[in-house]
Amino acid sequence: MTELRLHGLSYEERLRSADLTVHPGETVGLIGPNGSGKTTLLRCVYGTLTPTGGRATLDGDDLHALGPKARARRVATVPQDSATEFELTVRELVALGRSPHKRFWEGDTGDDLARVDAALARVGLTDLADRPYPTLSGGERQRALVARALVQDPALLVLDEPTNHLDIRHQLDVLALVRTLGTTNLLALHDLNLAGAYCDRLYVLERGRVVTGGTPAEVLTPALLEAVYGVDAEVIPHPRTGSPTVLFQPVPAGGQKSSTM
């Protein structure tokens, strides 16, 4: 199993010297307000941004020294922008996930197609396999991209808001799926309760810095939510699972009277 370590990873002003470790087989969540640097951090890890400082290592190998193809064999992600202009079918799109494992002129073998079918079944898209990808709903597209990451057969899965566009049922399904893959996972999540329920540990980002990290119970505290998000919240153990669950105090009509900023 694979371990991800960030040593002082920086990108311009948006990410400042982040240190972070994802132990083998762990699922680690990144939380923090909009613009806190979650996406920048993830992009530096999966390689669409070149860090301006520090290193990200996978089992000791510098991810940037690996180059795109070697990196793609070990790190998979679900990118935010995806094709809508041209009509690849869902199956064709998912099959592209095999690319890092092939010479560029090679076609797909029976083994590749079997992996594609298995991944489609796993995300519940078997019936839509021959549909043009652009005709899918946002949630279906997201699941297709997750299936593509699965056939990539990665050691590390890096997901930026994987529950975006999904209804609650599919949010739970995707996160449960991620945990059963046996991969090491780093996820950015908006939903604090999902983060608390599905992640082994959480790191909190604020204005480009990692401000704290720990188990969900250690991190998700009223004091932290007040300090980082500027919200008033209670945290109680989930009645059935015991995972920390955040209950927000609604902001009264007319908005916040005094800003903490």
Next chain:
Amino acid sequence: MTTTAVRPARTPVRAQGPAHPARYALVVAGLLLALAAAVLAALALGSVRIPPGQVLDALTGRAGPSPYRTIVLDVRLPRVLLGIVVGAGLAVVGAVLQALVRNRLADPFLLGISSGASAGAVLVLVVGVGGGVTTTLALPAGAFAGALLALVLVYALARRGGTMTGARLVLAGVAVSYILSALATLLLVVAGRPEQFQEALYWSLGGLGSARWDTLALPAAVLTLGVGVLLALARPLDLLLTGEEGATVLGLDTARFRAGVFVLASLVTAVMVAASGAVGFVGLMAPHAARLAVGAPHRRLLPVAALGGALALVLADLGARTVAAPQDVPVGVLTALTGGPFLLWLMRRRPEGTAL
């Protein structure tokens, strides 16, 4: 599952969809048949009508020396073959450019590459580099330089600010195209070429009238090479369809790959333009029709686009020779007459969720 059960209306009858192997074979066979028929018609029709039987006799070598045989074998056949090569080449380049810039409005003519090639070729003509060598190698070399320059220019103009919309791309292409095409005409006039206006027309609208057996080899070789390389690159081209970020996270060095394919696309366009002038819109229409027929993956798309482009240009040239016979209309006039409205239709019919 539940998704389809709830929304049955969204499931079109796609059992025989573009990805189906039988459908692919059918499309290719149909195109080959249509191309064969078009070739026969193009050999038989023109200012002199030749009975189909005599055309076949000439082709199979059963005919003795006769004016018909000369017309078929030495006048019309090279012209038809050049039409096939240029049509296929422009269509393949169009398909690839559309993937590179992720926009179905891309086409060697609309992006100014053809005009760049024309201007480069004219410059070589006017300056008169290398006497006899001019026609065979210096002309395509000049065209290549012009094509590459135009492509880099348009791409840089359209991409300024990080994003590239289709509107910006087409506007930049049209502007660069006009400038370079005007430059080519100016060069011809200033140099006092004897048939300057006819030449200017040829370079800006295209024509297959200069086809001879000895000018066919280079375009045919470059087409074969280009299609071969691009077919081998089908997978990375497919990756580009998923966007820059998508291609990168699937292991493609997008910047390097794109630069390489741009150079190859310029080379193919330049050689085609050097042989036929700047014929427009074939590279726009053929790939689009091919995508409707067999889907977007390039291993299926490129051969079908090539056949479609060949068929389109052979038919257009047949029209160009016959519509005002014995006058030759520049073939680009006919492709523009069909391609222009097609472009307007494309611009109106945007798929949901995409900006022009």
